[in-house]
């Protein structure tokens with residue numbers, strides 16, 4: 001059955017996804033109040049989330065990865081064209097995202113020798129959930145700001161407003177406003193009886209299989225996108241589908257909408273995007289992970305969560321423990 005763990009409500013389930021635990025008051029009511037924002041930015045409670053080429057600053061140790069926030073005074077020349085973006089407050093600190101240039105990067109790394117600028121996608125589950133969420137939020141805005149430098153209508157430069165949450169064309173006759181953009185995508189675990197379907201994209205690392213996923217097209221509902229993508233990628237017809245939870249996925253700008261779906265049968269065939277499809281029962285999944293013929297998406301992904309919840313429902317066990325055990329064996 002597709003009925004996965006229903007013992008928790010949807011909000012709780014969604015909060016278990018990586019990058020959802022931001023828990024900041026976004027202070028929307030202050031975004032248009034430059035005096036208030038300037039005072040917050042100059043206060044001792046200000047913390048800056050530095051982004052260099054879309055990479056986040058993390059201290060790396062044996063215990064995992066820790067987000068590094070810069071204090072006021074640590075950055076001398078804040079960017080006048082891309083001023084700090086107000087993210088929000090956790091009740092103790094005001095968080096701002098800030099873009100830094102190459103020379104600022106050198107200064108920051110000299111002051112924080114334990115830290116590196118890392119692609120957040122490579123951050124592990126060991127990283128504190130709240131801070132992973134703050135970094136993902138900052139990264140998403142940074143990416144949008146840097147890819148909408150010019151107005152899409154008249155080509156004039158855009159200027160940041162609303163404390164970083166709006167871009168406005170400087171050409172007064174145009175004055176087009178642009179807001180942060182998110183690309184919705186669906187991701188779906190297909191099941192039939194006691195098995196689930198995983199696919200392999202030819203561009204992925206060897207042995208990597210995952211749930212099926214794809215972007216939602218204009219003029220299409222999320223549900224229609226699931227039905228279309230599954231047929232395009234696997235030639236599978238679905239009898240039931242159910243929304244599960246979502247995940248911000250700023251790599252670069254997606255919002256992943258997770259579903260479970262039940263297939264009519266186990267008949268399937270690869271389309272243009274995939275090179276292989278496989279059905280796995282729990283026993284087959286256990287064996288494949290342990291013998292290292294199957295590698296799953298990282299636990300930070302909703303792909304892993306969808307599969308792990310299905311796995312837990314089937315056998316009462318924790319998929320992450322299985323993966324860790326298999327990795328331990330591999331290292332020996």
Ligand SMILES: [Zn+2]
Pocket residue numbers: 151152153154155156169170171174175176
């Ligand atoms: Zn314009």
